[in-house]
Amino acid sequence: MANITTPQPAEERTYERFPLARRIEHLTMLLSFTTLGLTGLVQKFALSPTSQFLVSVLGGVETVRSIHHVAAIILMFGTMYHIILLGYNLYVLRMRMTMLPVFQDALDALQALLYNIGLRKSRPQMGRFTFEEKAEYWAFVWGTVVMGVTGFMMWNPITSAKFLPGEFIPAAKAAHGGEAVLAVLAIILWHMYGVHIKFFNKAMWTGKLTETEMLHEHPLELAEIKAGIPDRELDPIKIRQRQRKFFPVASILTLIMLAGIFGFINAEETALTTIPPQDDQPVEVYIRWTATPRTTSTPTAGPTLAVTPTTTSTPIVILISADITWDGNIGPLFQQNCGECHIDDDKGGLNLSTYADAMKGGGNGAVFMAGDAAKSQMIIKFESGDHTDFTLSPQDLALVKAWLDAGALEK
Ligand code: HEC
Numbered sequence: 589m590a591n592i593t594t595p596q597p598a599e600e601r602t603y604e605r606f607p608l609a610r611r612i613e614h615l616t617m618l619l620s621f622t623t624l625g626l627t628g629l630v631q632k633f634a635l636s637p638t639s640q641f642l643v644s645v646l647g648g649v650e651t652v653r654s655i656h657h658v659a660a661i662i663l664m665f666g667t668m669y670h671i672i673l674l675g676y677n678l679y680v681l682r683m684r685m686t687m688l689p690v691f692q693d694a695l696d697a698l699q700a701l702l703y704n705i706g707l708r709k710s711r712p713q714m715g716r717f718t719f720e721e722k723a724e725y726w727a728f729v730w731g732t733v734v735m736g737v738t739g740f741m742m743w744n745p746i747t748s749a750k751f752l753p754g755e756f757i758p759a760a761k762a763a764h765g766g767e768a769v770l771a772v773l774a775i776i777l778w779h780m781y782g783v784h785i786k787f788f789n790k791a792m793w794t795g796k797l798t799e800t801e802m803l804h805e806h807p808l809e810l811a812e813i814k815a816g817i818p819d820r821e822l823d824p825i826k827i828r829q830r831q832r833k834f835f836p837v838a839s840i841l842t843l844i845m846l847a848g849i850f851g852f853i854n855a856e857e858t859a860l861t862t863i864p865p866q867d868d869q870p871v872e873v874y875i876r877w878t879a880t881p882r883t884t885s886t887p888t889a890g891p892t893l894a895v896t897p898t899t900t901s902t903p904i905v906i907l908i909s910a911d912i913t914w915d916g917n918i919g920p921l922f923q924q925n926c927g928e929c930h931i932d933d934d935k936g937g938l939n940l941s942t943y944a945d946a947m948k949g950g951g952n953g954a955v956f957m958a959g960d961a962a963k964s965q966m967i968i969k970f971e972s973g974d975h976t977d978f979t980l981s982p983q984d985l986a987l988v989k990a991w992l993d994a995g996a997l998e999k
Pocket residue numbers: 922925926927928929930935936937938949950951952953955965966969974975976977978980
């Protein structure tokens with residue numbers, strides 16, 4: 589129908605395609621997308637010399653990460669704006685959903701393919717948005733959802749792991765990187781070809797297309813414009829009525845989305861910044877108060893080496909006599925002296941029937957500390973005379989202490 593070789597009388601006549609706000613939106617997304625792609629891919633392919641060069645030019649990986657996050661925040665705001673504007677256009681202005689894919693798009697795609705391989709004489713006649721444009725738009729929507737969800741998980745791994753199994757975090761990282769490559773390739777191939785090579789379309793910058801371009805690219809839309817079919821509600825009274833309903837809802841929705849973005853950015857510090865090491869703060873160290881099995885215990889009479897658990901990182905090695913064991917000495921000693929109250933009865937919560945029971949301790953926690961008699965509550969209790977119900981002879985007490993110092997061995 590459109591014969592573009594014929595000189596058009598309306599060569600100079602133009603039609604508005606994108607108002608200024610949409611062009612600014614596009615520019616914002618372009619900058620944020622490019623920044624994200626660049627700062628993201630150098631992290632994904634961190635070992636390539638090109639990446640290393642770019643990272644060093646940008647001032648190190650932490651800076652690259654921060655730039656990536658700022659660009660992501662801009663994309664989030666852009667998405668929010670887009671959603672609100674979409675609502676306004678559809679509900680208040682009653683614009684038609686020209687971006688929605690319809691069956692005709694599949695037919696158009698088929699016809700374009702047949703035309704390209706020479707089996708059809710004409711290109712498909714398309715409306716406001718061609719099937720290529722719709723495909724790109726929805727790919728961008730889908731990509732933003734995937735990148736947003738997986739990006740959140742990488743930005744807030746601890747929060748995510750509260751709702752999902754931990755394996756999802758590395759999976760999110762893989763998906764984020766994979767989708768990034770796909771998106772960048774889609775822009776380079778699909779967008780570059782469709783918008784810059786096949787036909788250099790400047791509408792996103794000038795906002796306009798000439799009648800010739802419209803006839804070639806969007807003949808059905810041009811026909812509708814010429815027929816006077818409006819693509820939006822024009823009655824100002826009805827528009828005002830709907831605005832009164834739309835604005836409160838949109839405000840609440842905006843607040844919810846702002847809260848979402850705030851949470852996205854601030855849920856935790858883990859990924860945004862590296863927490864500096866906190867040297868000057870006391871660190872709680874858990875020390876076992878039960879016997880530590882010794883790997884090289886040989887029941888010989890001579891002196892043996894035992895390593896005692898200590899709070900410092902370098903273990904203290906002491907020489908002890910290691911032939912005192914629970915089975916050989918201490919078990920029978922306790923059975924004889926303490927059985928009445930700590931075997932037949934669990935006085936003070938303490939049961940001394942077996943080695944394992946004894947090591948569990950009493951009502952106040954562990955009473956035997958392997959390797960350190962002086963810190964064992966049982967010794968402290970007996971030496972201070974606090975165990976009023978019974979006292980041990982000094983020799984027996986010395987034996988228990990030697991056993992504890994030697995590592996409180998079972999056998
Ligand atoms: C005549 C009964 C009696 C005998 C015998 C006895 N105890 Fe006790 N033991 C108690 C009572 C009662 C308590 C709880 C009151 C207290 O903590 O002093 C206790 C508490 C303890 C505690 C403190 C438990 C805790 O977690 O607070 C230890 C340790 C202990 N006994 C060790 C021994 C040992 C070791 C022997 C044998 C050498 C022994 N007792 C013999 C009656 C006895």
